[in-house]
Amino acid sequence: MSLYQIKSEALKPFRDLQNHQLHASNSKIGSKSSFSILPSTAVFLLIQGGLTLLLQYFTVELIFLLPRYQFSLFGLVCGFYMQVNMEVGNRFLIFFSTLCLCGGEYNKDEWHLLFNEPWKSTSLTDFWSKRWHQIFREIWVSLAYRPLRSLMRNKFGPSLGVFVLSGIMHEYVIWTALYPFWTPGEQFLFFMLQAAGVILEKLLGQSKLIPHNMILSCLGWFWTFGFLYFTIPYFLNPYIKGKP
Template sequence: MVDPSVKIPLNVSSLVGMVFPLLAVYFVTALLVIFPGTVVWRRSLLPFTLWLGLRVGACLDVSGGDPIKAQANQSHALFTFMIVMRCIVWAVYSDQVRPIPGTPADANVKRASVRAALQNACDLALGFRELSWQGPSKPRTLLQVPPSQQRFPFLRGRILSVILHLILGDALLFALQSFSPELSTPGGGSVFDPSLPASWRYLRSTTMTFLFGTLIYVTTRTVYDAISVLAILILRQSPSQWPPLFFSPWRATSLTELWGDRWHHLNRSYMVALGAKPVSRIFGRAAGVLGAFTISGLMHDLGLRAVGRGSDFVAIFGFFFMMGVGVVMESAWKSMSGRLPSGIGGRLWILGWLGLWGNRAADAWLTRGAAASGLVPGPYRPFKLVWAFVTEP
């Protein structure tokens, strides 16, 4: 039996008994799905993947017993959810996934060696957007220029990006924590201050909501850029396998553009394959959109529960589901007017819709300590170091 209330600390024993087996079945499934005639083996592995994923996601404690670092359990639970869902997609899929012609994965297939096959398995397993592959969910090309194929300029740019975004993320965290000392504690604090008049109360909560949302963007980009550097230095992957994760989401003028083109696609493959496609076949495209956002809502709610302080299902699930509702509303508007929202009006529409549903979602996260710590330990926080240097007499 899996008891989520009993947390198992991350140590050598849990690594060997829980984490490594889950990663092993994940990589083996990724290896199998690139070859034909392996669907029986993939489906045979799936029960083990589900069991191991449930144990790791629900029971493993990666915080080291430090309540301030409990949000790390949310990150590892989200990662676990992602790899388990991908294994489900590969098990359900009766065919193999094939490389897109002209990609490094396609070149590896033509080499037909054990090393090339292992490289392709790593590319598929580590590349959540599946940019080199076509299968149950074809990749969506973001509105961006491909990265430089030269390794040194690419690495230099990404390392600089990591440094700058670490400082920016810490500055955002510093600004968020300045609203209330409670936000720096494991118990967290609310975006709502009942002592303020309604207008000021919601101005405060909305400001904090957008600060928190921006912090999520900056943190996600920082981690992705750091991983891309390691993948190229250690795994010898190509810069073309690590294009930018986002494309200026602040430039979006519609929710469709924001979530479809400018936000990251780390979860797109399984949300389309398990949510959008099957639901749209039965109930139509609009329901398919809601199906994809339903999986997103469930994923984030389960992630927050992994922190060990409960969740607010209506707030967390509701935010992501209502993003889907907003996309469906834009589709209806386009069918009547011939175009999606655009310009200043489109930007105001996005801000209004995000703010309307984001206040409660941000409150649910922040009252559970989401702003208690950042990527860097307290004494070494980059913004504080920079601030101390600038303000030192």
């Protein structure tokens, strides 16, 4: 072992300590009081209460009597309600955790929110990869995206693999939890449609005939939620049928 290597190994603990202190210092700079998350939590609580009062008037029979366009709109509202419930739980968890474990300091880079304002999505890719909840992200990436990316040269296969895996998982969830209301393939179809939409976006993004700056953000927003509007009934049907 050379003298340089000996010195390097001897000084390694001090470098690690310095890096840890630097990281802690940077974290400290971006930290806020745990109570800073409560105002947004209160807003979501109010929305949650309002939607709960609204949705309790919809019986299963009434919901399935709605015209198709109203049923799809109801589906989007239910999707938003699902997000709101998860937002409230997530924010309360962050509040109490940072209060008890971090001395009342909250750093958004260390305590991630489940959602990233999905209503601002300007594409399906943006919606599913960055803005909708990322609970299973690491699982999908590890089990589907990375293995397929190493085997396939095109970028469509890995994305398709993630949606296939997600579709299978949701089919299993409905089969086990809501079996009487399970329609085989319904959940899988929903995620395959999302995959088709994402792949279409990638194809259009690659096309030289359509400049990237041609599709404005507002058009992207209408495309995203228009697509979800027409496809979300496939996802929500078993949940609505199983509504108490």
